[in-house]
Each structure stands twice: as structure tokens, then as C-alpha cells.
Amino acid sequence: MKFESINPFTGEKIAEYDKLDEVQLLEKLADSETAFPLWKRKSFSQKAELFQNLASILEERKEQLAELISLEMGKLREEAEAEILKCALVCRFYAENAASFLQAKEVTNELGFNYIHYDAIGGILAIMPWNFPFWQVFRFSSPALMAGNVVLLKHAPNVFGCAQMIEQLFEEAGFEKGVFQSLIVDVEEVETIMEHDHVQGVALTGSEKAGASVAMLAGKNIKRSVLELGGSDPFIVMADANIDTAVKVAVQSRMSNAGQACINAKRFLVAQEVYDEFVRKAKAIIEKLKVGNPLLADTNFSCLARIDLAENLERQLEESLEEGAKLEIGGRRDGTSFEPTLLSNVKDNMTVFREETFGPLMCVAQFDTKERALQIANASEYGLGASVWTSDKQTAMFFAQNIETGNVFINNLVKSDPRFPFGGVKRSGYGRELAEEGIKEFVNIKRIFVPKDL
Ligand SMILES: O=CCCCC(=O)O
Numbered sequence: 264m265k266f267e268s269i270n271p272f273t274g275e276k277i278a279e280y281d282k283l284d285e286v287q288l289l290e291k292l293a294d295s296e297t298a299f300p301l302w303k304r305k306s307f308s309q310k311a312e313l314f315q316n317l318a319s320i321l322e323e324r325k326e327q328l329a330e331l332i333s334l335e336m337g338k339l340r341e342e343a344e345a346e347i348l349k350c351a352l353v354c355r356f357y358a359e360n361a362a363s364f365l366q367a368k369e370v371t372n373e374l375g376f377n378y379i380h381y382d383a384i385g386g387i388l389a390i391m392p393w394n395f396p397f398w399q400v401f402r403f404s405s406p407a408l409m410a411g412n413v414v415l416l417k418h419a420p421n422v423f424g425c426a427q428m429i430e431q432l433f434e435e436a437g438f439e440k441g442v443f444q445s446l447i448v449d450v451e452e453v454e455t456i457m458e459h460d461h462v463q464g465v466a467l468t469g470s471e472k473a474g475a476s477v478a479m480l481a482g483k484n485i486k487r488s489v490l491e492l493g494g495s496d497p498f499i500v501m502a503d504a505n506i507d508t509a510v511k512v513a514v515q516s517r518m519s520n521a522g523q524a525c526i527n528a529k530r531f532l533v534a535q536e537v538y539d540e541f542v543r544k545a546k547a548i549i550e551k552l553k554v555g556n557p558l559l560a561d562t563n564f565s566c567l568a569r570i571d572l573a574e575n576l577e578r579q580l581e582e583s584l585e586e587g588a589k590l591e592i593g594g595r596r597d598g599t600s601f602e603p604t605l606l607s608n609v610k611d612n613m614t615v616f617r618e619e620t621f622g623p624l625m626c627v628a629q630f631d632t633k634e635r636a637l638q639i640a641n642a643s644e645y646g647l648g649a650s651v652w653t654s655d656k657q658t659a660m661f662f663a664q665n666i667e668t669g670n671v672f673i674n675n676l677v678k679s680d681p682r683f684p685f686g687g688v689k690r691s692g693y694g695r696e697l698a699e700e701g702i703k704e705f706v707n708i709k710r711i712f713v714p715k716d717l
Pocket residue numbers: 394395402523524525526678679685
């Protein structure tokens with residue numbers, strides 16, 4: 264069986280990839296198992312040196328790597344270059360900080376000496392999506408590898424070119440065979456991989472459906488799991504906010520990555536006093552977006568990564584219009600091309616607020632009190648991020664303390680940062696990536712007791 268990589272903007276086939284057969288998959292798992300004890304024994308500084316090499320390669324080749332991303336999933340070249348640089352940043356961050364995050368602790372008490380060690384646990388499977396085909400792989404792999412684990416990547420089939428390229432970059436940076444491998448397999452093979460004794464955990468970024476299946480497999484095999492799933496982030500604008508900045512960031516937060524990120528703001532809740540102004544100004548910004556080829560420098564909005572995504576977004580739009588939403592601008596689809604779209608008069612029971620919308624569909628509702636805004640924000644089954652706009656500190660703290668999400672940003676865009684934990688609650692998943700919390704997800708926290716008289 265072959266997987267095809269298709270350019271979503273032109274519809275042209277870019278490449279074909281042969282699926283691993285059973286024997287080849289078992290060979291890759293054996294390579295990973297052989298690499299593990301050697302990699303685990305390396306010092307932090309030896310591993311850090313390789314990560315610094317990898318960061319330099321990413322920085323030097325950012326244009327070429329960004330082009331591959333744009334070709335495979337349609338991301339704007341500028342956004343793709345920023346993605347590559349963020350990968351370099353996370354490599355350097357863990358190269359510099361892993362040793363202190365995993366520093367053994369010593370506790371002496373009346374019984375003797377106690378040591379707490381953070382040991383690597385084995386092979387970790389990374390099941391990653393296409394929307395940030397480099398970043399999400401590096402976001403997971405940098406801490407997992409610096410902790411001494413080895414990584415097996417099962418990437419999304421439409422970005423297997425990126426997956427193969429990432430494996431090649433690890434090799435060029437000097438990582439030994441088997442430490443990081445990309446597996447060209449289908450979802451059916453995940454079960455075989457998860458059952459393998461060497462594989463001790465799985466990290467998945469993807470849909471709720473995929474998360475639920477992988478969590479079941481992890482549970483059945485008693486393996487660790489971290490899930491980073493969907494989001495329907497609220498973007499709350501109070502009447503006392505700086506409206507011009509809020510609108511600008513709101514459009515950016517909805518339209519970046521063509522609206523295809525778990526942390527794009529999806530439900531815009533605007534105080535009734537400034538609602539008309541917000542909608543008018545958002546429409547004016549959206550009108551000016553230049554839609555086109557992701558590889559051209561003057562394009563600021565491109566296409567969706569696959570046609571089924573565009574079709575689903577169209578269904579959500581049509582249902583919401585029937586439910587009473589008002590189309591302010593956009594709304595037309597041609598293949599993977601979906602116009603940046605603005606809907607006003609949105610109510611919290613409409614399709615676009617109940618479901619996650621993965622594309623350029625900006626949906627604005629109004630509220631009268633902050634309590635009502637909080638109620639709508641928390642009514643979602645997701646809990647990934649939230650952005651709140653106000654000039655009053657008490658109001659900001661009211662939302663920060665009561666919103667049920669893993670990230671709350673005041674007067675700013677929700678974004679991940681290697682220095683801070685990232686993840687969600689409710690149906691957005693569990694566990695954390697990045698920062699000290701992220702590197703401790705896949706380690707054996709081992710207590711060692713030594714009596715005083717030894
Ligand atoms: O779809 C999820 C995107 C998360 C991107 C990030 O880690 O910043």
C-alpha cells in the first residue's frame with residue numbers, strides 16, 4: 264500500500280510513500296529497543312550537544328523546510344518559517360534546561376538517605392497531526408529525548424514528507440540510529456506498536472476521536488498517555504477593552520494557520536456595548552486579506568489542508584445560517600479554498616459554537632454581563648485556551664480564576680511557549696507538554712532509599 268502526499272493548493276501529487284510491512288515495522292521497533300539503553304546512558308551535555316546541532320540545522324535550512332510544509336499542507340510560507348524557528352527554540356530550551364529539570368533530589372531523614380531520580384522509561388510513540396507538521400513533533404520529542412527516552416513517530420499521512428525530513432534532520436545532527444524514527448504506517452498499526460513491551464507511552468495531538476481510541480489502547484496495555492486534543496477557545500471582549508487591538512488580534516487568532524489550530528480562538532464573545540463596532544472593524548480587516556498561493560510573499564490567507572475539512576466547515580456554516588446566524592462576509596468554498604468568513608448574531612446553541620470549527624470561520628456573539636460571558640465560555644465541552652480583553656484587573660482575574668481551560672491569556676493571543684506548560688482540560692485532553700511539567704510526563708520518578716548504616 265502507498266500513501267500519497269497531495270499539494271492542497273494545486274491538487275497535484277507531490278510524492279508517494281510505501282507503507283511499512285509487518286517485518287519492516289518490527290525491525291524499526293527492534294532498532295528503537297537497541298538504541299534505548301545507549302541513548303539513556305548518555306549525559307545531559309552529550310544529548311544537549313546534539314540538540315544544539317539540530318537547532319542550528321533547522322535555522323540554517325528554514326526556507327527549504329518551510330517550503331516543504333507549505334507544499335504538503337498549504338501553510339503560508341511566513342508562518343511555516345516561524346514554525347521551523349520555534350522548533351529550533353524548543354531544541355535549545357531543553358538542551359539548556361533538561362539537566363536542571365531532572366536534577367535528582369536528596370532527602371535525608373531519621374531512617375537514612377532518600378534520593379528521587381527521574382529515569383527514562385523506553386520508547387514513546389508520538390502520534391502527530393498535520394497542522395503544525397514540524398512544531399508538534401519537536402514540542403513532544405525534545406523533552407522526551409532529553410529525558411533519555413527514544414521516539415517513534417506516527418505522523419499524519421498527508422505530511423509524511425515532513426516526517427521523513429525530520430528523521431533525516433535528526434540523523435544529520437548526529438543522533439544514533441533508532442533514537443528518533445518516523446514510521447510510515449496507518450492507524451491500524453498503532454495497536455501493534457502500543458502492545459510492544461519496549462513502548463512505554465504515547466503522546467497524541469489530534470482529534471477527540473483519535474484521543475479516545477489511543478487512551479483506550481494505552482489503558483489496555485498499562486502505558487502512559489498524554490493527549491492534546493481539540494479546542495473551542497473563547498475570545499472575550501469587555502466594553503472597557505482596547506477595541507482596535509482586540510479586533511486585530513481576534514482576526515489574527517481566528518485566521519492564522521488558515522484557522523486550523525486547536526488554539527485558534529473560535530467563539531468570539533463581545534460585550535453588547537461594543538458589539539457593532541467589533542463586528543464592523545473585524546469585517547474591515549477580513550476584507551483586506553489577500554487570499555492565494557501559500558508560497559507567494561504577498562498572500563496572507565491560503566487554503567485548507569484537505570477537502571474533507573473544507574466540506575465539514577461548509578456544513579457547519581450552512582447549519583448555523585439556518586439556525587439564524589448572519590453572514591457578514593465570505594462564506595464561499597471552492598475545493599480546499601474557503602473564504603475568510605465572518606458570522607454575526609451567533610447564539611451559543613448554534614452548530615458553530617457547539618462544535619469545534621477548524622477553518623476560517625469567525626463567529627461573534629454578544630453578552631450583557633461578565634457572568635453570562637463566563638457561562639457561555641464554560642459551556643463548551645473543550646477546555647484548552649481562552650483570551651480575555653479588558654482594562655480592569657479585577658475583571659481579568661475574575662475570568663482567569665473561573666474559566667475552565669489550561670491556558671488563559673489577558674489582552675493577548677493564546678500561544679504555546681517552551682518555557683510554560685501547555686495542555687487542556689475536559690475534552691481537550693490531559694497531561695502537559697513543554698516546560699518542566701512536560702519533561703516529567705514520560706519518566707519513572709524513582710525513590711531510592713539507603714539506610715544510614717550502609
Ligand atoms: O492544534 C494545536 C496547535 C498547537 C500549537 C502550539 O503548540 O502552539
